[in-house]
Amino acid sequence: MNQNFDEKCKSRGLSITVQRQQVYETLMEDKSHPTVDAVYMAVRKAIPTISRATVYRTLETLADEGLIQRVLHPGSSARYDGNPAPHAHIVCKVCGKTEDCMDSDLNPMSYPSRSSTGFSITECEITYRGVCPECQRKAQA
Amino acid sequence: MNQNFDEKCKSRGLSITVQRQQVYETLMEDKSHPTVDAVYMAVRKAIPTISRATVYRTLETLADEGLIQRVLHPGSSARYDGNPAPHAHIVCKVCGKTEDCMDSDLNPMSYPSRSSTGFSITECEITYRGVCPECQRKAQA
DNA sequence: GTCCAATATGAAATCTTTATAAATTTTTTC
């Protein structure tokens, strides 16, 4: 199916399963930062018997392995992003829509030094919150 | 109790209630970025009959008014920070401990321009994820 | 192909959070 993905699993000691392949492929095709449930619904079209628990576990596993990334969403359900490269996100606090934020004027992400925190840092997430154009329009009406 | 807090409520048109006062005071005293449940447990010592729903609602209200701030926590429960000023956080992905991240070498937060996104942005959140010193030690053992 | 380890399933359990209606408290008005 996706040779690249299979190799990445293999190199990490993960078994290659149809469920993992399908979840990954679905996320690569859906750029909307879908919720777990949205991924579950999409994957069911290909694997009708897949369990919701499997989708949860698979997404978590792939994120732990750095193949995808988890995107936070205030007070609501988790979302995932098929692009594992660090980049900022912008979330509408009315409808929850989540988009990449690629403004080149933004300061580049920097990491705190190990010495100052004692943490070993592996991920950085920047989230802007606001109101998307559509919800602004609806609010005016 | 806290004159300052009472005034802030008044200026925002919020009623002053013992529940709000106590939730706010609890959060000011607890610098650990507690979960809603932790706040609920602490406030119960002062107001044993307080409802969990009230704590949820109160924290949300105070955050909406900018008196406190909500801190995201990947896939888990929300946490709150009594300091409403924007600052980065660092979260341990093993135990969930959340700390302020005040490294002065970090790039300052910048906001994307309105024109590039169409969003009206009100909040920015920076979260680093990694493993805290304690959990690193435990993992070695 | 056989076997063992890893993974998936399905249902239930466990959080976490929100909604609702009735009761209470605050604020406003006089």
Add this chain to the structure above:
DNA sequence: GAAAAAATTTATAAAGATTTCATATTGGAC
């Protein structure tokens, strides 16, 4: 201050999100 109006709290339930668990199935090494 007392009464009326508005806002808030309570308690319960419901909804939603996520995890757990025992069992069944599958993948990969041999």
